[in-house]
Amino acid sequence: MKKNSMLIILIVLVTSCNKLDQVPKSTVSKEAVFNTESGLKLYSNSFYNMLPTSNDILKGDNMGDFVVRKDVPDFFRAGAYGPAQSTGWVWTELRNINYFLENNNAPGVSEAVRNNYNGIARFFRALFYFEKVKRFGDVPWIGRTLGTGDQLLYGGRDPRSRVMDSVLLDLNFAIENITAKTEATKSRITKTVAQAFKSRVCLFEGTYRKYHTELNLQASAARWLQEAANAASEVMASGAYSLNNIADTDHSYKDLFISSGVNNELLLCLTYSAELGVFHDANWYYTSATYGDRLSFTRKFVNTYLNLDGSAFTGNPGYVSQTFMQETKGRDKRLGQTIRMKGYTRVNGGQTQNVPPLFSYTYTGYQPVKWVHPDMSLDGGVRNNSNIPVIRYAEVLLNYAEAKAELGTMNDEDWAATIGMLRRRGGIQNGLSSKPVQADPYLRQQYFPDITDPVVLEVRRERGVELALEGFRFYDIVRWKRGELFAAAWNGMYVPALNTSFDLNEDGADDVSFYNTAPGATQNGVTYINVAATVNGQPNALTLSAGTSGEITWLNTVPRTWNDRMYLYPIPLNDLVLNPDLKQNPNW
Known part of the structure; x- marks a missing residue:
């Protein structure tokens, strides 16, 4: 049976x-x-x-x-x-x-x-x-x-x-x-939460059908995208939500992810409480060299953060060989609220300290700070009591913008109310009131070669920047049918020379030096990284792209593969044995 x-x-x-x-x-x-x-x-x-x-x-x-x-x-x-x-x-x-x-x-x-x-x-x-x-x-x-x-x-x-x-x-x-249309704790399902979630669901389904032509459902994609736009528009028109403290470009983005309170950007969140003894482990995960995954951003992604004047960073002459200290200047202020760079501080025993990217944690130099509370006493266990957004207003704006962009119906007013508002909070000064008219060649070459619409490209850029480390990226890549990106090389910051110490956060103290042959003398406070091609006769997982200079490369010694069957997970074997009529997903 x-x-x-x-x-x-x-x-x-x-x-x-x-x-x-x-x-x-x-x-x-x-x-x-x-x-x-x-x-x-x-x-x-x-x-x-x-x-x-x-x-x-x-x-x-x-x-x-x-x-x-x-x-x-x-x-x-x-x-x-x-x-x-x-x-x-x-x-x-x-x-x-x-x-x-x-x-x-x-x-x-x-x-x-x-x-x-x-x-x-x-x-x-x-x-x-x-x-x-x-x-x-x-x-x-x-x-x-x-x-x-x-x-x-x-x-x-x-x-x-x-x-x-x-x-x-x-x-x-x-x-x-x-x-209920709203609810004070932001922890319950309301009418507006359902509308926001509908915009998420319909955007996913509409874009999945549009780009996964193997389903033969592309004719219905526009209906789903319009449903997404309509649902997001209802949330926007309610007037109940807004971006958190948009004028505070230096702190408001970061504060969203380390606050134990609620604000008008949150529609739904997971709540934690020191009084009730309910905590999560964000600090431990993002600061431990042993407990977490040691997540670090790639340089390829960091390159997508705009300059403060609204221009593409990858349009800067010589950007390819800029050092960490050079490339992190004059950028979208959300970058400095997402990774450690100049000005990042933490609190240790009541004392505020400048803290650079630590190569005991990061592999690329781009160490996350999003979700990490500055109090270092929280680093060693399940101790965070900050609320975790499940749905926030920024996502609703992005859902509306992407649905309109994919439908080809976005106008300048739509752009200003969505992407323009998000970029304004990042301190970006231009391009806030009108949609772009020229496609960024970097985004096309490195990410989306089949997309020619500059509006779609810029919305995707913004989604990556705004929602980084919130759990969206895997399925964004899946629905856009760009799984090949998962197999791309892992790269990090540019290192111009070996045996040279770098002050990554420019606080007057050197932080890291890279070598092929171990130096005879070392400097206090500097982490020394071996980037020789081999270590003890085995390929080194961390090297420089040009041997003695270049971008950091990490773990490219272990091949990563992508096959289109991976857009869907396989039906678990035990369940398929129990019921063969379920049938396995293609090519698994």
Whole structure:
């Protein structure tokens, strides 16, 4: 008898009907839950476990094309990842939602109240299926609870188009029926959160269909892109949200990611509290040489940050051989709030210190500071209590801008209200009120050779800069069908000469020196990096592109591969064995 892994879940949950029925009636009953608004609210709280975790967001870009890390992910190593290693085919949360929707029909509760909580449930069902489709493509659409003998347990997958149409129906119901428009803690699902999330979902689906022509769904791409633009426009028109302190170009971007408060840019966030003892590990992850992935940005990506005058940095004469100290001057101020450079300080025992990029952590010189609280006492464990944005207004502006750009309907007013506003917060002085008319050759050559529209190119530049390290990049590259970027060489800052010490943050103290032969004498406070071609007879993972000078190259000794099958994950082997009718994704 064929079956899929949902059957295993149902054997555990259905044999006693539902977890709620196992609780003594004197404590709680099915009727008590569904016959009162307080019961519906209590049940709906269980759905919030489906929101991304701190790890999903803080560490979600550890497979992006714009960072290097201490190792090559198995996903990009030939022969290291396949159906036996795949995960994610888990359906427990879906049954919890469908059970609620089937039983939330008590006549003693008003229809408006029931529909409000049904709207929340359907929001989470849309979230559940969106993540499944992103990962696997076609998946079974299950809109009701299943018994152990239900034939849906043994069937195949439904077409992506049917599943995503159902996701859109769920989101539209949520938007129409959730009563709260805003909420003070920014931790609950509201009507506006559902609109913002709809803009994310529809932008993904519209661009995926547009660029993944193998699906033969490109004819419907514009409909999804228009839905994205409309949803984002509703959030913008609400007037409830704005960019955080846009006039403070030196701090407002950085403050978003280290604050324990809420502000008008947040639509939805994960909340943490020192008083309640609820923390995450951002500092530990981004400062530890052993605990985290040692994420560092590539020079190729840092090159995409504009000059303050609004021009492309890669239009500067001689940019290729500029040192770290030279290239970090006069740039979009978000760069200095994303990586360590001149002026970056931390607090140690109450004392403020200038802190350079540390090559005990970074491989490229571009060490992240986003998410990192300046208090160094937080570095050694799970100690951060800053709130983590799940949806913020900047993303909504980017979703609107990209949808309009892809539709070819963006005008100067749209540009000024979205990309112009974001760049203004970065201190950029020009090009804020009118859309570009000339395509940047660097973006075309290095990132998007098939894109000729300058507006699309600039929106993609802005999305990379604004949302870096927030967990979007992998699936942005996937939906744009540019997986080849994951196999590009990992490069770092330019080193003009060996055996020369560099003061990376220009505080008067040298920080790093590179050598092929170990120096006889060393300088206090300087980290010495061996960039010889071989070390102990083995290829060196960290070298310079021209041997004795050039860009840092990191871990290019370990090949990274890309194959178009990797736009979808394989169905996990065990689930395919349980139900062969699921069928494997192509070429896995």
